Amino acid sequence: DTEVTQTPKHLVMGMTNKKSLKCEQHMGHRAMYWYKQKAKKPPELMFVYSYEKLSINESVPSRFSPECPNSSLLNLHLHALQPEDSALYLCASSPAGTGNYEKLFFGSGTQLSVL
Amino acid sequence: SQELEQSPQSLIVQEGKNLTINCTSSKTLYGLYWYKQKYGEGLIFLMMLQKGGEEKSHEKITAKLDEKKQQSSLHITASQPSHAGIYLCGAAPSTPLVFGKGTRLSVIA
Numbered sequence: 001d002t003e004v005t006q007t008p009k010h011l012v013m014g015m016t017n018k019k020s021l022k023c024e025q026h027m028g029h030r031a032m033y034w035y036k037q038k039a040k041k042p043p044e045l046m047f048v049y050s051y052e053k054l055s056i057n058e059s060v061p062s063r064f065s066p067e068c069p070n071s072s073l074l075n076l077h078l079h080a081l082q083p084e085d086s087a088l089y090l091c092a093s094s095p096a097g098t099g100n101y102e103k104l105f106f107g108s109g110t111q112l113s114v115l
Numbered sequence: 116s117q118e119l120e121q122s123p124q125s126l127i128v129q130e131g132k133n134l135t136i137n138c139t140s141s142k143t144l145y146g147l148y149w150y151k152q153k154y155g156e157g158l159i160f161l162m163m164l165q166k167g168g169e170e171k172s173h174e175k176i177t178a179k180l181d182e183k184k185q186q187s188s189l190h191i192t193a194s195q196p197s198h199a200g201i202y203l204c205g206a207a208p209s210t211p212l213v214f215g216k217g218t219r220l221s222v223i224a
Contacts, residue, residue: 004157042203042214043158090157103148104205104212106157 006091006107014115015081021110023074023091032074033104034066035090043090049074050096081114088112117142117206119215127221128194136218138204140185146207147187149178152217153200161189163207194222 004025013019023032031050035043048056049068057066063085065077074091088109094102118141128134138147146165150158162171167182175192191198199222205212 006157040219042216045213088155092158102212103160103163104158105160106150108157109155111155 004091004093004105004107006089006110008110009108010111010113012113012115013078013081015083017081018077018079020078021076021089021091021112023076023107024072025093025105026072027093027095027105028071029093029095029105030071031094031096031102032068033092033094034074034076035092037088037090037109039087047076078112081112083114086112086114117213119204119206119213121202121204121215121218123218124216125219125221127223130195130222130224131193134191134194134220136189136202136220138187138189138215140206142185144180144182144185144187144206147178147180148205148207148212149187149189150203150205150214151200152203158203161202165207191220194220196222196224198222 007022033048034046036046037043045058046060047066052068052071063080067075088111090109091107092104094104120139122137148163149161151161152158162173162178164178164180170179178189180187199220201217201219203217204215
């Protein structure tokens with residue numbers, strides 16, 4: 001299994017809602033990532049988990065809360081989002097996350113719209 | 116921090132034509148990834164170049180790494196509609212990966 005699975009594929013939420021994005025991989029990878037991508041822009045890193053510990057937080061607002069329950073799962077909890085948070089949210093994984101030349105495996109993304 | 120500039124930003128080619136996309140780094144480039152993305156979807160790994168002068172091919176796509184110029188080029192031969200999408204370069208070694216802004220390729224019949 002060489003896939004990173006993201007659910008849901010599409011999500012529409014109001015500014016007062018609480019929702020979660022889910023990411024799963026069964027490749028034994030020990031690093032998992034959340035990227036945010038606005039239309040016509042490159043992906044921008046949000047968070048990195050390495051060995052189930054948060055290793056990088058790129059100054060992301062607290063309305064985004066990541067969680068790594070185990071080495072195969074990565075969640076992104078959303079609360080009180082703003083319309084400008086509408087974007088494609090991409091999950092990725094890599095074998096170790098600490099070495100050089102780590103190929104990232106990406107999921108197909110969750111297209112989020114905040115109304 | 117390292118920045119990657121891609122050119123051109125967008126490209127429209129006729130089916131069957133060849134094309135080249137460039138990725139230039141602001142700092143020494145030790146290696147480079149190429150990914151492809153369909154609109155609104157995830158990134159698909161194409162290839163990784165680790166050494167200066169290295170050249171790799173996958174089907175009709177060839178990429179080269181020129182360490183001296185701090186540049187990588189991606190060449191598509193005899194383009195097809197299936198080649199359409201956004202091509203992104205990413206710097207290596209860089210953990211986590213940082214991307215260029217992408218080149219949007221359209222292939223018309």
